[in-house]
Amino acid sequence: MSVSNLSVSQQRAVIDLFRRIAPVADELGELFAAQGHELAVVGGSVRDVFLGRIGNDLDLTTDARPERVLEIVTGWADSVWTIGIDFGTVGVRKGGWVLEITTYRSESYDPKSRKPEVAYGETLEADLERRDFAVNAMAVRLPGHEFVDPYGGLRDLGEKVLRTPGTPERSFDDDPLRMLRAARFASQLGFTVDPAVVAAMTSMAERVEIVSAERIRDELDKLICGAGPREGLGLLVDTGLAAHVLPELPKLRLEIDEHHRHKDVYEHTLIVLEQAIALEAAGPDRVLRWAALLHDIGKPKTRRYEEGGRVSFHHHEVVGAQMTKKRLTELRFPKDVVADVARLVELHLRFHGYGTGEWTDSAVRRYVRDGGHLLERLHKLTRADCTTRNRRKAQALSRTYDELEVRIARLADEEELAKMRPELDGNEIQEALGVGPGPVVGRAWKFLLDLRLDKGVLGKDAAREALMEWARGQGLAG
Incomplete structure (x- = not known):
């Protein structure tokens, strides 16, 4: 398909892409063509053009083997790195552009191995078939600018739906991480997931256990930091994937009967996450978001039925902090992130001892001291944790916390609380x-x-x- 076959707005998107990346892309395309090789801009780089997002990173694919790619770009690129060469990828920097050039390939998982087996392919169309979703299986050949979309990715972009190029079962068998990626794209892009894909995710959920903790962490982190994590998390829970990668989340779906009424902890958690996001000042705050998601995970372990039909969760914040530390450590999060998220979970109930404002200055100082560098996040998490539908109660809690922050500010001015020693x-x-x-x-x-x-x-x-x-x-x- 040539660019002329696209709609006027789509043609403008492609023209804008090549106006921005020329002469880098065309120069490189001509270099490869002169050596008898194909080259194309591919995947997310093409998808994002049609979504109106063009960054300074480009993904390219070629029939040239990695060693041959190195020969072609040497002398042209400002710098070259080979950290991904075992998987067929050569990194290149040219001016302000970062290019990743990957040899046509297919990859699949051995049922007993966490590492994908990489096999090189021969054609662009076959390379596109092995990609995760049709919206990522579009390409533009270089240097001729021929648009290639054999699996209807452009149509799916218009419909905001995720489908796989081939059958979802084959795609997820090749790389089970793609099931998490479906949830992540639902979060990042606001797309719905095709029912056939959802069905495959549900039936193949346990296959994700073969994927390394680091790759799972990266997908979950991108999902949590996406524009709409609620949709992605809901998909993970509904398909059973969460039970394998974040089992604490579906366990929040505590049964509620007429004798033991209490909040739906799972629904409450998603609302707290959304309210915490609304309080962010400058982009996604991964520590705050993870703390919001995990703040009540200690409740299932601490639930007790009391007289009169009451339900209690005594010390769930302490148990939850321990569980948070264990889960994030197993997902290979950096130690500082683990410590910060666990500390916020541990502290998230501390404010409720403030009552109607009877804390002494000493108690306020201790609150600040315990919050430390996390104090601003603790403010946001505490406010987000108010999900009551009782408007009067919500307003009273908000006013009380306003008063606490005023007292903190006053004492900070007088005593430099942040430097308290x-x-x-x-x-x-x-x-x-x-x-x-x-x-x-x-x-x-x-x-x-x-x-x-x-x-x-x-x-x-x-x-x-x-x-x-x-x-x-x-x-x-x-």
Whole structure:
């Protein structure tokens, strides 16, 4: 199909693409053609053109083997890297463009292996057939600009639907991660998933267990940070995929009967996630979003039926923090992300002890101290966690939290809460007590920090006097 066969708006999209990437793409296409090889812009790079999104990264595909690709681009590219060469991909930088050139290929999974087996292909059409979805199976040949769409990807883009080029069963058998990718695209692009694809995801859900934790993490993270994670998460739960990659989520679907009424924790969780997203100031906040998603995962383990038909979840925040740490660690998230998300889960109920504002300044200081660098996220998570339909109750909670934030701001101005430390440092503690480095200094430091939290700023002299009184009580000073 030539560009002239497209609609006027589609022609403009392709023309705009090549106006932006020329001469890079055409130069490279001519280099490959001169060596007797094919080259085409492919996949997401073409899809995004029709979605009105053009970045500085391009995916290209070729019949040339990786070693041959290296020979062709050497001397033309500003830099070249081969980190993906085992999978047929050579990376290239030219000016402000980053290009990934991948040899035509097909890949599939051995049922007993986590690594895909890569086999090189011979034609562009066959390469497009092995791709995950039809919207990613479009290409534009270089340097002639011939549009290639053998599987109706452009039609699917117009209908906002995800279909596979071949049968979904074959596609997911080749790479089970594509089932998660369907949910991710539903989140990122706002697309619906074809019923045949959903059916295959449901029947083949357990196949995802063969995929590495790192690849699963990346897809889940992209889904959570997408524009509409609720749709993608719902698809994972409904198809049974979540039971294999994030089992804590479907377990939130606690049964509710006429004798034991309580909130639908699963639905509540999705609402909290949406409300947390609405509070983001500058783009997706992965720590906040994951904390919102996981904040109540301790409830199924802590659920107890009380007298009078009440249901309790005592200490679910503590249990949930432990479960969060375990799940995110198994998904190979960075340690700082694991620690931050787990800490927010642990703290998400702390505000509810504030009641009607009877906290002392000491309690407010401790709240700030415990929140630490996560305090702003804790503010957002706490506000998002209010999903009551009782407007009066919701307004009262909001006003109470407003008051708490005002108090935090006032104390911060007066006492620099973010930098809160004991008024004597380690050297001063050693000098006052006449001791060297060791456990005693650590205990004394904690005493002074607690004093600071309880009493505010006392001054060094008063702090030193309090330290000496503490030391005498500990039998450390005469």
